[in-house]
Amino acid sequence: MIQRRDIERKMKEKAHDSISKDMIGKEITLIGLAVGCKAGPCLKFKNDIVYIRELDYWDSEFIGKQIIITGTLLKKKIIPDPKIDESGAISTGAHGEQLVLENISEIRKKV
Numbered sequence: 504m505i506q507r508r509d510i511e512r513k514m515k516e517k518a519h520d521s522i523s524k525d526m527i528g529k530e531i532t533l534i535g536l537a538v539g540c541k542a543g544p545c546l547k548f549k550n551d552i553v554y555i556r557e558l559d560y561w562d563s564e565f566i567g568k569q570i571i572i573t574g575t576l577l578k579k580k581i582i583p584d585p586k587i588d589e590s591g592a593i594s595t596g597a598h599g600e601q602l603v604l605e606n607i608s609e610i611r612k613k614v
Contacts, residue, residue, distance in 0.1 A: 520548065521550070521551070522576070531573070543560075557574075569612070569613040570613060575604065581601050
């Protein structure tokens with residue numbers, strides 16, 4: 504019988520190219536495209552963005568490349584909600600929480 508710790512170990516060992524809800528709160532390894540977002544460095548997937556808040560920016564060797572990164576996946580509010588001013592103009596922002604990778608233990612280019 505497969506035990507929970509075996510599943511969690513495999514999440515860390517396997518480089519995932521998509522995100523699922525059961526990964527949140529766990530140490531995982533992700534593979535995605537390193538891009539710069541308004542809120543800072545992030546990893547782009549087909550249907551998700553994961554923000555890398557521990558970095559100020561991507562080094563030039565990573566930007567625009569597929570990278571493998573290991574850390575703890577969390578959901579946090581890092582981008583303010585959009586606001587509507589008295590004239591009806593809407594500011595930039597994002598509703599809800601964003602995916603964030605913290606406690607980074609490895610970053611490398613995909614070979």
